Amino acid sequence: MSISKRCSTAPTLFKRLKNYFINRRGREALPVRLHWRRLYVLPSKPGLFFFLIGSTMMLAGLNFNNNMSLMLVFLLFGLAQVILYKTFFNLKNVVIDQVHAAPVFAGERYTLRLQLLAPTDRYQIQVKMDESVDTANILHQSGQWQLAADAEQRGYQPLPRLKLLTRYPLGLVTVWAYCQPKATVLVYPRPEQPCPSFAHHGGVEGPDSSVVQGDEMDDLRTYQSGDPIRDIAWKKSAQGQGTFVKKYHLKQGKELCFDYSQLNLKDIEKRLSRLTAWVVEAERQTLTYQLKLPQFDSGMGRGERHYHECLTALAVFGPGGVS
Amino acid sequence: MASQLSTKQVFWIVLAVVVAVLPQLYRLPLWFAPMMTVVIAYRFYVQVKHIKKAYNIILMMVAIAALLLIVYSQGFGLSREISVTILITMTVLKLLETYRQRDALLVVMLCYFVAMTRFLYSQDLVLVMYLLLSAWVTTHALAVINYQHGSAWFEKKQLKASIGWLAMALPFAVLFFLAFPRLGSPIWGSPDIFGEGKTGISDEMSPGSIIELFMDDSPAFRVTFGSNNKPENNQLYWRGPVLSEFDGRTWTRHEFRRSRGQVAYDRQAAIIEYGIEMEPNGRHYMFGLDVVLNAPQGSLMSPTSTLFSMNKVNQLKHYRLSSAVTDRLYQRLPQYQRKWLLDFPEGLNLQTQIMIKQWQATDDSAYGMINKALNWFRTEDYLYSYSPPALHSNEVIDEFLYESRRGFCEHFASTFVVMMRMAGLPARVVTGYQGGVDMGDYVLVKQSDAHAWAEVYIDQPDHELGGYWQRVDPTSVVSPERLFRGSGNIIEQRRSFFDFPWLRQTREHLDRYRFRWNQWVRDFNVSKQQALFDAIGIQHRDGKVLAVILLSVLAASGALIFSWLWWRQRPRYNNLQQWYLRFMDLFKKEPAIYARQSAGMEAVTHSIVEQYPGLKKSVNDFQQCYLRIRYRNEQLTPADRRRLQHFFERLKKDVKKRYHSQSRS
Amino acid sequence: MTTTQPQKPQKDNSVTAIELIIDCVSERILDKESAIRQVIAALLAGGHVLLEDRPGLGKTTLAASVAQVFGLDYNRIQLTSDMMPSDVLGVSIYHPEKQAFSYHKGPIFTQFLLADELNRATPKTQSALLEAMAENQVSMDGKTYPMDEVFFVMATQNPIDDSGTYSLPHSQLDRFLISLSLGYPSEAGERKIYSSTYLQSMKQPLPALSNAEQLLSWQQAVTRVHAAEEVLDYLQWLITQSRKHPHIQQGLSPRAGLGLFRMAQSQAFMAGRDFITPDDVTMSFYPVCRHRLLTDDGRLADEYIEEMLDSANLV
Known part of the structure; x- marks a missing residue:
């Protein structure tokens, strides 16, 4: 029984040890220089085939005492050796200079932009992050890579481990290195889809745009969870055909206030999701808005900076945003 | 990663195959050359017209047909003639299904083998030169399959690089050739099974x-x-x-x-x-x-x-x-x-x-x-x-x-x-x-x-x-x-x-070289190796000693290649840049200044003057002179060099004095 | 005639003349010599300047003083949201007696234009002004009216009070050669402002130390400043870096590259050299990039510009 148990745990144990070994440096602050001690070198599949062909040729040359065949074989082995160093030098001393991913919403894919530096030109360096692969060169001392990954959770998410790999110039040898950069990608909460209409949280009404269309009975919509209670069209709802809420169409210039504490939703994530949707929608319609969270108040505003400030606050809010 | 091969890559693969096969064409069956031409023409046609790879079953049938042709023209059996013909034919036919990098690498590596089989028939000096060329073309094809520098058919930089690798591999090859243990007699077959029906006196x-x-x-x-x-x-x-x-x-x-x-x-x-x-x-x-x-x-x-x-x-x-x-x-x-x-x-x-x-x-x-x-x-x-x-x-x-x-x-x-x-x-x-x-x-x-x-x-x-x-x-x-x-x-x-x-x-006259070639390389054997080992003072040739020799050859050539590459990778400076470095060397003991080397002459002189106002004149004179010489619209003349030297000497003197007074106080 | 022989003394003259001009303006705008130098370099390079600053830091004074010492015609427009393009460019008016339109030139027809609070104008007015700036002419009713050969615009923007403003789109910002921010003067400098002699001198106009003709010839001379391959490599490297940088939304355009080159030439000319050194490029890089580079979350890319300059290898 114990044997079978050991058999089943052996690969995972090996994998764990391997991961432990690879990650032994922990998260590293950039820039990271790929010192030669960090590089792993092994022959690639074509390299093994090259070796196989070379060995066959050597056997033939030795058997028939054919000196020129032997010379050719040794030339090829010498070539393999040169290529080994060439490939090694192609990755040695590469500096992982910067990684950066523009913030995205949870559920989207984020694009990680990565810059590598090297004092000399380097070619065909592959960077892998989970499934995503990109290959580029370092020319004129710098090169850029783009990788994509799914943003699942909101908050400052750590980046997955990067694998830098090169087989240049002949593909006979693979040289690679791992790095876990101490960088994060900011993931905003997933905006609620479709965007619920703006709640009336007592935002200051703008001077020239206080018109609220559909204040009358003809413009109602069905109640969604989380709608403020005071927006409920009681009269209409009382008719027993469902609960209705007054629908506000806001003209440009309306100043909105999105308040976390006023949302009538149990789940924190759902609240954040709705607030996010509102912030996005308000920015899209170039409205002025304010976001209020416990311990955060953005103040009235609009524009890129304000928008990102609000979304960042939403992303890092509470327990879910810390990871 | 399963990207299609570019036309240039196909061209180089085909070239490698053709160059490797060419010297054997004379002894291959008559149908071989037309077949190769058709295969190559088809491969290029497919490349240009973007036709998909033929079905495997068709390729299989083509291969079987080629095998039957070989049996028909050369008989059945595993003689070396037939095995070499099969190797070459399959290499050429492999072109038909070479659409991806993996297959391309395979074909091109087989070219090394094809080239080698030619040596089993003759090891003449001229042929050796040709096959070196073949090795070059093949290596370059490998390089092109992996990465294309530029779009030119014959990219000079890459061609130079591949010949460079072979040149670097050569010392290793020679040393290994000399030291690798040889068989006294063949394990399988006899050395005379490969041979050319050369002309000569007949019976x-x-x-x-x-x-x-x-x-x-x-x-x-x-x-x-x-x-x-x-x-x-x-x-x-x-x-x-x-x-x-x-x-x-x-x-x-x-x-x-x-x-x-x-x-x-x-x-x-x-x-x-x-x-x-x-x-x-x-x-x-x-x-x-x-x-x-x-x-x-x-x-x-x-x-x-x-x-x-x-x-x-x-x-x-x-x-x-x-x-x-x-x-x-x-x-x-x-x-x-x-x-x-x-x-x-x-x-x-x-x-x-x-x-x-x-x-x-x-x-x-x-x-x-x-x-x-x-x-x-x-x-x-x-x-x-x-x-x-x-x-x-x-x-x-x-x-x-x-x-x-x-x-x-x-x-x-x-x-x-x-x-x-x-x-x-x-x-x-x-x-x-x-x-x-x-x-x-x-x-x-x-x-x-x-x-x-x-x-x-x-x-x-x-x-x-x-x-x-x-x-x-x-x-x-x-x-x-x-x-x-x-x-x-x-x-x-x-x-x-x-x-x-x-x-x-x-x-x-050329035969003289052939004779030397034959004596020293082509006919190097157990006894000559023995003599060589004796000459350098290695008497015992047991396994341990040989292993040590081979490993040291490996290490030596490795060190050689490594240091060569390392040396090649070092930053290179022109004459004026070297002047700058000499200038920087004067301030080697000032980490604050020396660390700013990459910021350039002007930034460095600025921080020097800030730190040592006393050096202002000599530093500025040197800087002015240097900047003018380096960036103006004229060639460097001996007079410039003299002036630069003059300012440099003065600056050096001042800096020394500075240190002197510092240490005294 | 244009051999190197007669040019030499003239060049030295021009350097001292420009130094004098800078000194003169510096007396007015205390403690801001480097900003003054940048403005004059941009003027010599034939580009326009965007000043981003809070009010009351001497933007107007700077513009007026520079115009005065160079002896240029000076106009000032205070842009507001109700301004029409015609308020800037001028209008065609129908004369019933002549039965024809006649064109009344707007304030833009001058040599030195101060466009105050550019971001208050509507996009329509902004683009009319910027188009005229770029093409050095005004098109109206199918006719083109060329402007003076010397045409220099100094636009100001107030970055803080942005209610009711129309911030310039990125593509329009590219039309300004450099952007500057004066910032507060040092304490000592500020103290001087309150001295009676300074206040007294403010009342007197500055002497015209130069004129449009000379400015034109200087502008010509700037274009002849030589750039060695190595310097161009450095310049190109910087531009490429800005395009490659992971944090930067959009790299420098070729127009920005040309601007950088012109600014470097101008800096070299002001230093009395007939060749550019890498330092000229370094000095010009920040003002040329500042308004052109934005990070992808909408901030200024100042720290990254610094970083790019630091990572260069100028051995």
Whole structure:
């Protein structure tokens, strides 16, 4: 029984040890220089085939005492050796200079932009992050890579481990290195889809745009969870055909206030999701808005900076945003 | 990653295959070249038209069809011919399914193998050069498959890089070649299974057969004599197959199943020892200076004094011989042999027979007959020519003697032997080479030195062996020059369109390198390796020592390549940049300043002046001068250099003073 | 005639003349010599300047002083949201008696234009002004009216009070050669402002130390300043870096590259050299990039510009 148990745990144990070994440096602050001690070198599949062909040729040359065949074989082995160093030098001393991913919403894919530096030109360096692969060169001392990954959770998410790999110039040898950069990608909460209409949280009404269309009975919509209670069209709802809420169409210039504490939703994530949707929608319609969270108040505003400030606050809010 | 190959990549793959296969084309079946052309054309068509890969089943059928063709044209079995043909055919057919990088790498790597198989047939210097080129093309194709620098078909940078890698690999290859353990004898098969059916002396001779060889200037063998004992050129009769059976037109060899019995030679004849390096001829014959005393190891001596190798000579063969330089060899001639040696077609060549009868009437002695015949050739109007009129009739001897009167050595030898037999003297034709070019430390014998002469058996009853073979060369009577200067030099006519004296000389000169090549590289073997190890003081050649040697070779070449690459990767500075670095060196002890090296001259001088206001003048002067020289719109002149030097010296002095005063205070 | 021989002394003259001009302006705008140098370099390079600053830091004074010392015609427009393009460019007015339109030139027809609070104008007015700036002419009713050969615009923007403003789109910002921010003066400098002599001198106009003609010839001379391959390599490297940088939304345009080159030439000319050194490029890089580079979350890319300059290798 114990044997079978050991058999089943052996690969995972090996994998764990391997991961432990690879990650032994922990998260590293950039820039990271790929010192030669960090590089792993092994022959690639074509390299093994090259070796196989070379060995066959050597056997033939030795058997028939054919000196020129032997010379050719040794030339090829010498070539393999040169290529080994060439490939090694192609990755040695590469500096992982910067990684950066523009913030995205949870559920989207984020694009990680990565810059590598090297004092000399380097070619065909592959960077892998989970499934995503990109290959580029370092020319004129710098090169850029783009990788994509799914943003699942909101908050400052750590980046997955990067694998830098090169087989240049002949593909006979693979040289690679791992790095876990101490960088994060900011993931905003997933905006609620479709965007619920703006709640009336007592935002200051703008001077020239206080018109609220559909204040009358003809413009109602069905109640969604989380709608403020005071927006409920009681009269209409009382008719027993469902609960209705007054629908506000806001003209440009309306100043909105999105308040976390006023949302009538149990789940924190759902609240954040709705607030996010509102912030996005308000920015899209170039409205002025304010976001209020416990311990955060953005103040009235609009524009890129304000928008990102609000979304960042939403992303890092509470327990879910810390990871 | 399964990206399609670009047209340029396909071009290089195809080029690698073509270059690797080309030198073997001559020995592949006739259908091969058209097939290859079609495959390549199809591959390019597919590339340009973006056609998908054919179904595997079709490719399979094509491959099976090619296999059947090989079996049809070369037979069934696992002989080396067939295996090499299969390898090459499959490599070429693989092009049909080469659409991805993985397959491309496979095909191109197979090209190395294909190139190598050519060496199994010949290891000539020129071929080696060609195959190095092939290795280059193949390596470059590999590089192009992996990454294309630029879009030009022949990208200079990448071509240079690939030749650079091979150049860097060369020291390793040479060292490993010298140190790697060799097999004394093959494990499987024998070394002679690969070979080329080269031209050379054959065991048949008919009018015109030696003339063919006369056209060929390639080397037959090379001879190294000991110090100063090379005989005169007219003594250099290199004995090959002896032909004794004549059907009226063609001479053939008689098969003997024994080796040579007891022989004797003139005690006064000089004994010469020498070494021969024989080019492969694809046959069993070996050549030696007339008369060879003993057969070397691995060969035997036929009763006709011809050397036979146990295996076909398909590789460069080295052997040492000792010969007695004499034209007569005492040997017993059994009765049954005498009968063959007197045989000639009786009903033919009556005119000659009548003439011989007349001669016999005056002088019946053997030497009398020989002299009469030689005299006849000398006095009558006979001409030595490599382009004699063709002899069509049945009566070849009559036609030659009385009508055409022009002939090559084979005509004279053949006619002479028949005449002797008519006169009742046992005689035979000996083929081989005559003469050779003295290359200083060796004698080069070329195919064009092929020769035929006669041997007559003279009875000498008082000798214990009953008689001797006397060498008679009728050609020497017709053209005495032939023996001294070689046939190529005495005939004025050009043998072929490209036959120029300077070209012949160049070829002979080149042979010197070939000889060295053969000696040092092509024929490097266990014993030479042993000698090499002895020379550098390694006596024990057990596994441990060898492993140590190989590992140190590996380490040494690795270190060499590593340091070379490392050195190549270092930043390189031009003259003015070096000035800047020298300037920076003055402030080596100031980490705050020295760390700013990459910020450039202006930033550095700024921080220097900030830190040491006292240096302001000299630093600024140097900086101004330097900036002007480096960035203005003019070339650097010696005057500039002097000025720069001047400011630099002053600055250096000031800096030193500065340190001095600092340390004092 | 244009051999190197007669040019030399003239060049030295021009350097001292420009130094004098800078000194003169520096007396007005205390403690801001480097900003003054940048403005004059941009003027010599034939480009326009965007000043981003809070009010009351001397933007107007700077513009007026520079115009005065160079002896240029000076106009000032205070842009507001109700301004029409015609208020800037001018209008065609129909004359019933002549039965024809006649064109009344707007304030833009001058040599030195101060466009105050550019971001208050509507996009329409902004683009009309910027188009005129780029093409050095005004197109109206199918006719083109060329402007003076010397045409220099100094636009100001107030970055803080952005209610009711129309911030310039990125593509329009590219039309300004450099952007500057004066910032507060140092304490000592500020103290001087309150001294009576300074206040007294403010009342007097500055002497015209140069004129449009000379400015034109200087502008010509700037274009002849030589740039060695190595310097161009450095310049190109910087531009490429800005395009490659992971944090930067959009790299420098070729127009920005040309601007950088012109600014470097101008800096070299002001230093009395007929060749550019890498330092000229370094000095010009920040003002040329500042308004052109934005990070992908909408901030200024100042720290990254610094970083790019630091990572260069100028051995």
